[in-house]
Amino acid sequence: MSRGRVLVVEDDAALAELLDWHLSREHFDVERAINGEEALLLARESTPDLVLLDWMIEGLSGIEVCRRLRRMPDTAKVPIIMLTARTDEADRIRGLETGADDYVSKPFSPKELIARVNALLRRVRPALAGEQLVFEDIAMDTVGHKVHRAGKPVALGPTEFRLLRHFLEHPGRVFSRERLLDSVWGRDSEIEIRTVDVHIRRLRKAINGEDLPDVIRTVRSAGYALDKAGDIA
Structure with missing residues (x-):
């Protein structure tokens, strides 16, 4: 498309x-x-x-x-x-x-x-x-609140949807856990930092399925980024 x-x-x-x-x-x-x-x-x-x-x-x-x-x-x-x-x-x-x-x-x-x-x-x-965000084989319809990967629908919870949207809007950029908390949960949120890791794991499981390449890169001591699979070491 x-x-x-x-x-x-x-x-x-x-x-x-x-x-x-x-x-x-x-x-x-x-x-x-x-x-x-x-x-x-x-x-x-x-x-x-x-x-x-x-x-x-x-x-x-x-x-x-x-x-x-x-x-x-x-x-x-x-x-x-x-x-x-x-x-x-x-x-x-x-x-x-x-x-x-x-x-x-x-x-x-x-x-x-x-x-x-x-x-x-x-x-x-x-x-x-604004309605369609695309990266690699991931497509998000922000109005219809739908996500597809490799042409297949992906079921995401509200938080994982917001998290993926944030990554799709800034591909390749590394975000610290604190920055993700501010951007996805809000500055006034009292959510603990480790909650970010929990939702990252859920997001990975949902969009990667059983055999698809992982497009979320973990950067040691820095945070997370959305990258094409070949860029992830």
Whole structure:
């Protein structure tokens, strides 16, 4: 199930390929442009759900592409994330004032970028991103309160559902037990720290079943993270 169409505007072939791979893995359809003119043409032909736009592309600059996308009726409200090696605050402000919704400095972690994409879509396109959270073979319908793994339904209690949702919203990020207590149970909760471990065990048992790979990584002295099975040592 596609989570939407992302237009990647990047003239560095290796980076464009890397972005394509990570976005496709998260179930986005990816279209690529190597310059500003091509990006505008593709955006006119089929409106993307989000644009990843390199500031320093050849020819028409990323800033100008952003400006023109904001002037086109069909793309005026499409989320735009600028990718740039520029770190000056003035440059960042200029990009945001031109119409960019977010700004990621190179070099960046692909996982962080995917998290930014997901967060931005949840904020500005809730119908697209808010109802369905996907990681690897796990899919969560946050409205219907349903979870599937490898196409099969997974029965979760309310706490395990909230815990999994938190992980799905921040894939790859390590959370301490204290942070999980704050985020999942609430800051005023009087639940003991060890309760987190109990619910992690329940969540693992539910989503892993008898023979599926474990996607919850335990980080010694740090906490837990949601990672693809191959990243778990």
